Amino acid sequence: MFVLTYLRRELRHRSRQAMLVATGLAVGVGLVLATTATAAAVDDAQTAVLHTLNGIGTDLTVTATPSADRRAGATGSGSADGSGSADGASSTGLSVAGGAVLDSSTVRAIAGLAHVAGVADSLVLSEITLPPTGSGGIPTSTRIDGIDVTRLGLGPAASATLRSGRPLSRADSRGDVAVIDTQYAAAHHLGVGSTITVAGTRFAVVGIVSQPTATGAASIYLPLAAAQRLPAGQHSKPLAGKVSTIYVSASTAADVGAVETELAALLPSATLSSSRDLAEAVNGSLASATTLMHDLGTWLTVGVLLATVAAASLFTLASVTRRTRELGTLKAIGWTSWRVITQIMAESGTVGLAGAALGVAVGYAGIGLVNAVAPTLTATVGTGTGAHNLAVHLNAHTEPSTLAAAALIAIAAALIAGTLAAWRTTRLRPAHALAEVE
Incomplete structure (x- = not known):
C-alpha cells in the first residue's frame, strides 16, 4: 500500500x-x-x-514456350461472335495463346512437388472474327479460356465477380456451357440462356461475370474439357489432353522460391512467371x-x-x-x-x-x-x-x-x-x- x-x-x-x-x-x-x-x-x-492481372491467386504461372518456327495460326469456320454478330461475319478459326501447349500429365507432375499446395490448368484460345465483306470493319479477336472447373479458386476466373446466372461448376466438366464477360454480353446483346458459337460448337450461356479492368481478361469461359474438344486450327495435333497455362500455389509464401526452383528443374523449357513478375507489370x-x-x-x-x-x-x-x-x-x-x-x-x-x-x-x-x-x-x-x-x-x-x-x-x-x-x-x-x- x-x-x-x-x-x-x-x-x-x-x-x-x-x-x-x-x-x-x-x-x-x-x-x-x-x-x-x-x-x-x-x-x-x-x-x-x-x-x-491474370494469374492472381497463384504464386507461379507456367506456360509453354513456343519453338522458333511455331506460329499460332487459324483455319476452319465458325463464329465466336454469338447471336449478336453482324450478318456475313466469318471466323478464321482458333489459335492457342502463345502457340504452344503442355501435356496435361505435366499438371500431375507439378502437383506432386514437395512445396506445391495447389495446381490448376487452363487452355487459352483466341478466335479472330472477320467483318462482313465490304463493310470496311476491322477483324476482332475473342479470348476464350478453358478453365479447370474442379479448381476455380486458382486461375483466370478467380478474380471474376458473378453478375447474373451461375458460375461454372464441377457438374459442367463435360457440358457445352459458357460464362461470358459483361462487356462481351453487352456488345453482342447476350444474356443468361443465350447461345454462342465457338468454332462451330454451340454453347449455352449460364452466367455473366464482371472482371477488373486489366489486360488478359477473357470474354468467354468454357469448361476445360469443352475447350479441348474444339478444332485446333493450324495445329496439326488435336487439343485433347493439352493445356497452355498452369497456375501453381506454394504451400507458404516462404516456399515460393523453392517451388520456382523445382519447376525450373522439372520443366526447363517452360516459361515461369512469379508474383514478382506480376508486380513489375504495374507502374x-x-x-x-x-x-x-x-x-x-x-x-x-x-x-x-x-x-x-x-x-x-x-x-x-x-x-x-x-x-x-x-x-x-x-x-x-x-x-x-x-x-x-x-x-x-x-x-x-x-x-x-x-x-x-x-x-x-x-x-x-x-x-x-x-x-x-x-x-x-x-x-x-x-x-x-x-x-x-x-x-x-x-x-x-x-x-x-x-x-x-x-x-x-x-x-x-x-x-x-x-x-x-x-x-x-x-x-x-x-x-x-x-x-x-x-
Whole structure:
C-alpha cells in the first residue's frame, strides 16, 4: 500500500516531467501507427491492382514456350461472335495463346512437388472474327479460356465477380456451357440462356461475370474439357489432353522460391512467371508510393523507436539525478536496492502506459488525417495498346495486433529507460547521496 501511495505522490509531484515523457512516447507510438497504417493501405491498393492481372491467386504461372518456327495460326469456320454478330461475319478459326501447349500429365507432375499446395490448368484460345465483306470493319479477336472447373479458386476466373446466372461448376466438366464477360454480353446483346458459337460448337450461356479492368481478361469461359474438344486450327495435333497455362500455389509464401526452383528443374523449357513478375507489370504513382512507403516505413519506425528510447532514457535519468538525495534517504532508512529499483520501474511503467494510451489516440488521429488528405494514386497495368490506367484510393487502417505492438513499444521504451535509471541507483551510496543538494 505504501508503494502505491508513494507512486501516486511521486507522479503527482513530478507530473510535468511524467507528462513530458508520456508525450514523447505518444508521439513515437502515433508515428508508428500512422506509418504502418499508410503502408498497409498502399499494400492493399497494390493487391487490388494485382488482382486485375491474370494469374492472381497463384504464386507461379507456367506456360509453354513456343519453338522458333511455331506460329499460332487459324483455319476452319465458325463464329465466336454469338447471336449478336453482324450478318456475313466469318471466323478464321482458333489459335492457342502463345502457340504452344503442355501435356496435361505435366499438371500431375507439378502437383506432386514437395512445396506445391495447389495446381490448376487452363487452355487459352483466341478466335479472330472477320467483318462482313465490304463493310470496311476491322477483324476482332475473342479470348476464350478453358478453365479447370474442379479448381476455380486458382486461375483466370478467380478474380471474376458473378453478375447474373451461375458460375461454372464441377457438374459442367463435360457440358457445352459458357460464362461470358459483361462487356462481351453487352456488345453482342447476350444474356443468361443465350447461345454462342465457338468454332462451330454451340454453347449455352449460364452466367455473366464482371472482371477488373486489366489486360488478359477473357470474354468467354468454357469448361476445360469443352475447350479441348474444339478444332485446333493450324495445329496439326488435336487439343485433347493439352493445356497452355498452369497456375501453381506454394504451400507458404516462404516456399515460393523453392517451388520456382523445382519447376525450373522439372520443366526447363517452360516459361515461369512469379508474383514478382506480376508486380513489375504495374507502374505509375502507386508503384512509386509502394517503394517509398516500404523504405520510409522501415527507417521511420526504427528511427522513431531509437529516438523514443533515447528521449525517455534521458528524461528518466535526469529525473533520477535530481532525486539523488531522496533516493539516498530511502536507502539510509532501510530500503533495499531492489525496492528502490522496483519503485523506479513502477513509475516508468505507469508513464509508459499513459504514453501508450495517448499514442493510440494520436495514431488514430494521424490515420484519419492520412485518409482525409491522401491523394488518389494511379496505376498503369500492362504496356502498349493493352495498358489500362486505374485510379486507386488509399484507405489507411490498422489492426488490433498493430495497436498492441505499438502500445508494447511505448511500455518497453519506458521500462528500458527505467532500467537504465534503476541501474544507476544500485551504485548510489547513502552517505554520498545525503551530501548531494537536490
